[in-house]
Amino acid sequence: MAGSRTSATEVLGRGHPWLSLAPALCVIAVLFGGGLVLGLAGSFAERGGGWSLDAWAQVLSEGRVWRSLGLSLWIAGASTALSCGIGLGAALLLRRSFPGQGLARLLFQINLTIPHAVGALGILWLLSQSGFLARLVAGAGGIDTPADFPPLTQDRFAIGIIAHYVWKEVPFVGLILLANMQSLGDDPESAARTLGAGPFAAMRLVLLPLLMPALVRAGAIVFAFAFGAWEVPVLLGQSSPAALPVLAWQRFTSPDLAARPEAMALAMLIALVSALLIRAAFTARR
Amino acid sequence: MKTVIGGIGGALVLAAGMAPFAATAQDGEALLAMEWDEIVEAARGGEVNVFMWGGADNINAYVSDYIGGLLADEYGITLNRVPLTDTAEAVNIVLGEVEAGAAEGAVDMIWINGENFRTMKQGDLAWCGYVEKLPNAELVDFDNPAIANDFGTPVEGCEVPWSRVQFAFAHDTARTEEPPRTIPDLLDWARANPGRFTYPAPPDFTGAAFVRHVFIHAAGGPETLIGPFDQAKFDEVAVKAWDILNDLEPSLWREGRTYPTSITQLQQMFANREVDLFFTYDPAEVGTAVVNGIFPETAMSYGLEDGTLANTNYMVIPVNSPNKAAAMVLQNLLLSGEAQLEKAQPDVWGAATVIEPDRASDEVQAGFAALERHPSVVAIEELGQAALPELQADWTQAIEDGWIENVGN
Amino acid sequence: MNMGLLRVVAGLVLVCCLVAPLLPLGLWSVARGWFFPQVLPATWTLEPWARAFAPRSEIPGALLTTTTVALASAGLALALGIPAGRALGLYKFRGKALVELALLAPVIVPGIAVGLGIHGVFLRLGLTNSMAGVILVHLVPTLPYVVFVMSGVFANYDAEAEAQARSLGARPMQVLWHVMLPAIAPGVMVAGLFAFLVSWSQYILTLTIGGGRVVTLPLLLYAQAGAGRNDQAGVLAMLSLAPGLVILALTARQLTGRGLALGGGAR
Structure with missing residues (x-):
């Protein structure tokens, strides 16, 4: 698109995009591609040399793995849906000025720079049954012991994990959408309004479809991260079922050497499921 | 060339042209043929990388400051303490290195016991047979089954005891x-x-x-x-x-x-x-x-x-350690009566010793006799x-x- | 009017939710023995901070390591990512979609899947347990973001200006320096800063490739949290926030929400 904008032959690098791309492609091919290939090879490796399907057979026959997969899908799905929904709401809120808008925007940006490890620890100390929130409620006389407070971390619905991802990703989604709204300007919606559409109809029928591609892209990134991250469920997750990445890391660091190919198989399963689902989301858009 | 265990990406290992690691990791065979004085000389001025669970400040300080200080002062050896959250991480590093044919490992010593030691011993990842070279090994009763067996796995000179818990x-x-x-x-x-x-x-x-x-x-x-x-x-x-x-x-x-x-x-x-x-x-x-x-x-x-x-916990030297002589000097130091006594002090760590105090010097014996424990800690004698x-x-x-x-x- | 009130309330809730998880972290960094049911610490102390910067503390060294790794990794990511972003943003060519997919794949494929395998690659390259290896491996998460941001920047870049400069007799290097660089500088800054932050936040890749030898703040944070030293973990958490805050303060004008969002934030 941009390339067709200029007809000059004098633009540097024109006709040689591969030269500019080669260094980055090489690095990604070796580090990322090599990592995937070796991970895959590792999942088929047998101790003492040779190849086998044992690790895959073992992993796929375990009920625990399927339960973990289900949990991770729930975590990633719920986190993505909530982040996108709330992020959209927040973006719509923040594009109009109101008292405190500047502060909210600043916090959005700060939040984006916070490492996941820090956020997860903060959520743990905020939401656990003896955490900050529980103590506030206890101080107000709402509960007597930690057990009276609803379990929000290490709980069966992974509320703590999802809360962390939503907390971290709402600003991410929100800022992407804000940027898109800025570049769209007010024109599409005001055009619809002049044609007689109400404010909500204008938003739903005009603005939302225009934002959809950005929303799907942001959602895919959120989904992939929430599906595959280890740092967060390891702090906030329950013992069983554990999120799939936690299970993979457990096998990777197990003193039992036979568990390593299984760890690799689990890691590949994570990559495969994530890639397939995201692909499906993009195809459905078209 | 030593046998490579495990097969992750075996073909790639061969393709990469695996170097025989015995040639570049510090040669264990040669060390075993040396006298202790020669080993100390070989170690002098070098470094030793100790991988250990790093979650307790007092333990970290004991190893880095007290032991590291002695090692630097007496032998000119630099002790690098590498904190871990899980000992298996270090075992995995060694395993990965040996599988990939990495000539020179990163790990000179691991604080270890139980399954992790079994993994290292079974995988031929532990360097063995040097323990009697250490002068301070005399202080340890290796006939005590609680020391000769690490979670039931015979130690057989492949690791050196450090503490009892x-x-x-x-x-x-x-x-x-x-x-x-x-x-x-x-x-x-x-x-x-x-x-x-x-x-x-x-x-x-x-x-x-x-x-x-x-x-x-x-x-x-x-x-x-x-x-x-x-x-x-x-x-x-x-x-x-x-x-x-x-x-x-x-x-x-x-x-x-x-x-x-x-x-x-x-x-x-x-x-x-x-x-x-x-x-x-x-x-x-x-x-x-x-x-x-x-x-x-x-x-x-x-x-x-x-x-x-x-159980007893130990220090193991990986087979591909690049600084085996320095690691031996460190192990000998860790076993000394003075270091074991310091480690047993309640305000230092309060860890129970693996040596027989009556085999140590009079001062060390007196020190052990005079130990006081933190009021919240149950007496090791009572537990024992x-x-x-x-x-x-x-x-x-x-x-x-x-x-x-x-x-x- | 009703809508306006709703906005204020919603904005207030949003602000509170964003700040809430940081509160206990900050409080723990100046507390001792703060446990249920105390709403606020009974004992306030600066001791965790004093300890963090005491002579034998590992934290100053880790700060230096984390900063060095993040700077180097961000620099490398820019060096590789700017040309790639330029090619993707300016030109149409056969296989472009595939290249885009390949360069962005590390964002879509979860890190752990690659991390376990990358360890093997790095062993064979002799890069494990070293800062160089950690810097390189941080390219996996940082490079895609730089490419992503820079291709966006170049898509809005007027390449015609370069042609004009060339026709006026400027040499290629002069064109790059006087025409391209000023135009893309804000984008480069956003991309670089976010590459820095992404590297700053890494845990699993640092642990596996650094083999524990390259001690960064996230490693210490998990070690202290794992040992129940909430006060030390609180200090480390506060220190981890620092670069993001500094960057925002220093560049408040240049950094728009757009740039930040494109950067993807710390992962």
């Missing part, structure tokens, strides 16, 4: 005046106090040790579980053990629907009054927790009348009266897997 429980005297002092009492106590007890889910190290106590109780004592793994015996005891633990679930924290995932979580829950009992494989930790403000001063550790598991031997790694692995399969789900 014994499992202990802890309670807050301000909350729980009379804690249960046997496993059956504990089970009854938990039923009488619903929601006030739980244990970390294996594979957490401490949680798995608790499960072994129940397993030994179900077996009627440790005697029949000692020795190599016996599937028939395991199956017979396992049924009872899982019944006991499954029956207990409704009385546990959150009705046993979930378990803490780490001993740290249990520690925090105890500190926050979510549960009333804590346990640890190192009673000195309870004293440290009080000093650090994690536990109230009323926290107190205690042993069980029917005994608690005891009822010590249970650790089970072999195959047993502990089977018990862990069995728990995950039958109880933890």
